[in-house]
Amino acid sequence: MTSLLLRPWRQSDAGALAxxxxxxxxxxxxxxxxxxxxxxxxxxxxxxxxxxxxVACNLAVVAGGTAVGNAGxxxxxxxxxxxxxxxxxxxxxxxxxxxxxxxxxLARWAAEELELHRLELGHRTNNxxxxxVARAAGFTAEGIQRDKLRYDGQRFDVEIHARLATDxxxxxxxxxxxxx
Numbered sequence: 001m002t003s004l005l006l007r008p009w010r011q012s013d014a015g016a017l018a019x020x021x022x023x024x025x026x027x028x029x030x031x032x033x034x035x036x037x038x039x040x041x042x043x044x045x046x047x048x049x050x051x052x053x054x055v056a057c058n059l060a061v062v063a064g065g066t067a068v069g070n071a072g073x074x075x076x077x078x079x080x081x082x083x084x085x086x087x088x089x090x091x092x093x094x095x096x097x098x099x100x101x102x103x104x105x106l107a108r109w110a111a112e113e114l115e116l117h118r119l120e121l122g123h124r125t126n127n128x129x130x131x132x133v134a135r136a137a138g139f140t141a142e143g144i145q146r147d148k149l150r151y152d153g154q155r156f157d158v159e160i161h162a163r164l165a166t167d168x169x170x171x172x173x174x175x176x177x178x179x180x
Contacts, residue, residue, distance in 0.1 A: 002064035004098055006071060006105055007178035009049040009060045013067040017041035020068060020090035027088060051180060053114055054078070061089060061102045061175075068093035071102035073110055073119065081117035081165075083110060087133065094129070097172070100136035105174040107137060111165040118165075122158040124149060134161040138170035 009017075018041040021027050049058040055076060061069035069089035076083045085107065089099050103121075110116040121139060123130035135141070139161035148158035 003176075004101065005062050005176040005178060006059040006102055007062060008051040008180055009045045009058060009067065009070075011042055011045055013060055014038045014041040014045060016067040017045065024091040027090070057106075057110075059102070059106060059177075061093070061098060063093060063098070069099065069102065071099075071106045073106060073116075076114065076116070078114070078116075081115060083114075083116050083119055085119045085121040085139075085163075087121075097136065099133040100170075101172050101175050103133060103137035103139075104170050104172045105177055107163050108169070108174060109177060109179075116165065118162055120160060120162045122148070122160045125157045125159050131159060131161075136170060136172065137163070138167055139163040140167070 015038055018038050021041070049060075049070065049072070051057055051059075053076070056072060056074035057076075058070055058072035060067035061071060069087065071085075071087045073083040073085050085103060087099050087103050107119050110119060119139070121134055122145065123134060125144065131141075140163065142160050142162055145158045145160060147155040149156045
């Protein structure tokens with residue numbers, strides 16, 4: 001894959017977001033079906049993929065100038081120094097460590113700049129690729145939440161991972177970070 005970087009989402013990324021959705025059927029669980037259109041993607045960028053270090057920070061994973069995924073944190077609690085982490089990549093951008101590098105970069109930024117001590121994430125237990133991303137990015141598995149999620153009438157267990165600011169830094173090449 002070409003060089004990667006992280007930056008806030010832009011309205012000009014709407015076409016790339018719509019294409020990512022259209023070419024990655026599994027993103028239906030991560031993204032709203034309206035994102036399959038450029039106008040729907042514009043709305044999601046405006047309403048859900050924003051940048052506010054008090055609330056939520058979403059960064060486009062950019063390859064060769066095109067947004068191919070997202071790494072973000074939400075549920076930011078500055079009092080306790082905690083937040084929730086999440087990520088996704090379009091299908092063509094997967095399999096080369098980009099997600100783990102993006103999450104590790106975001107985790108380092110959150111620890112250093114927001115002074116967050118604990119980042120948490122969860123993935124369905126039937127999603128081993130997401131588990132590999134979490135572990136590679138330095139997140140430790142902590143337990144299973146039974147029947148946590150429901151998709152299409154089916155319940156899924158979720159494995160919870162966390163990374164503390166005091167945990168060892170994973171041996172990954174971090175991404176270039178362009179912030180406002």
